[in-house]
Amino acid sequence: MEEYNEVDIEIVESEKIATSEATEAADKPKLIKLPLTRIKHIMKMDPDCSLISQDALFLVTKSAEMFLEHLAKESVKFMGMGKRKTVQKRDVDAAIDNVPSLCFLDGALE
């Protein structure tokens, strides 16, 4: 049962702000690309996570985007070593093995 319907409505509104309105207003790329509601669903899987402020949701969503870029770039480094032009899963695995901050993914992608 949702305890904070107003917050949910605002999340949808926030998504509109961060996606279409940002583009219309200033012709800039979208502020957020990943969907806030989907990220929120993932966060709610954590049993200790109850209420989430809008700012927290924004920060998690945005940091997830940054993480995705970061992991992709790290994987490319290992692809480069093999002189291929297509990043494969083994490159992602190599990044996980070699970059300390990625150790939380160890064994998680099998």
Add this chain to the structure above:
Amino acid sequence: MAEKLEDLNLPNLTVQKIIKDALPDGVNVGKDARSALSRATSIFVLYITSQASKEAQKANRKTLLGQDIIAALEELEFEEFVEPLQVMLKEFKDLKQKKNKTKKNSEGGDVEMTEEIEDEAVEEEENCETHE
């Protein structure tokens, strides 16, 4: 709350675009790599959330605040994300304020609601505590 497993995955096209924009031209990403990157990102969300929940618990709060996320990122060796995130958070807040102003002009009501959302979250927390 029966969540279908697919609902925890991030949308493929969006993931693809983020990856493509991050990498140099001419570099391709295989399907298995893309899937792995997407799943890794979902796991990252859980990882940060878990750490941030601990921060909130330390402060005896039930609501995750922005500062908990920042603290979690620093704790988990992603400090490099913090500065750019704070810049973008400010942009996000500014956009929200602008939108609230236009709402005020057109509707004249419900103006305070959007700005009070975080306060409401805290109020909810207090209400919950009375039930426990």
